[in-house]
Amino acid sequence: MKALKKLSLIGISALLLSGAQLNCFAQDKTEIPSVAVAETKDMLQLTPEQKTKMKDLKVAKMKETLPIKNQLGEKKAHLRTLSTSAKPDMIEINKTIDEIGALHTQLMKKNAAHQQEVRKILTDDQRIIFDLRMSMEKKSMKHKKTGKPHCENMNEE
Numbered sequence: 001m002k003a004l005k006k007l008s009l010i011g012i013s014a015l016l017l018s019g020a021q022l023n024c025f026a027q028d029k030t031e032i033p034s035v036a037v038a039e040t041k042d043m044l045q046l047t048p049e050q051k052t053k054m055k056d057l058k059v060a061k062m063k064e065t066l067p068i069k070n071q072l073g074e075k076k077a078h079l080r081t082l083s084t085s086a087k088p089d090m091i092e093i094n095k096t097i098d099e100i101g102a103l104h105t106q107l108m109k110k111n112a113a114h115q116q117e118v119r120k121i122l123t124d125d126q127r128i129i130f131d132l133r134m135s136m137e138k139k140s141m142k143h144k145k146t147g148k149p150h151c152e153n154m155n156e157e
Helices: 002-044 048-083 092-123 125-146 152-154
Strands: none
Touching: 002 125, 048 092, 092 125
């Protein structure tokens, strides 16, 4: 009877732990970004005028960054082609890598400018919330780049 209780306890513990890990992984990969955006919008309590300005800024940024993102995709595909050829040309590979880096730099600058434009629309209180949420988002992005679920990286910081 004691063995059965121990076995049941071990089984339940294993299920709970595996479920927690799966839940953690699922949240990190799919749920967190959309939930975080919705929570941030709710926390900021934007006025209708602010919402309109934000939407206009977002559309303008999307129009501005889409061609750069398209070029980036093309350069990455070209790099894959160069890298997997029978006789890779390192000069051409390095040139393409530099071009990819330049496109990433352009995107980062446009994102930084957009973020500052958004901050101008906000009140002081909203700006604090926005800045904190952006900081959290950057940490989340760092975890995505490592390929580890957010839960595993929480102890590393």
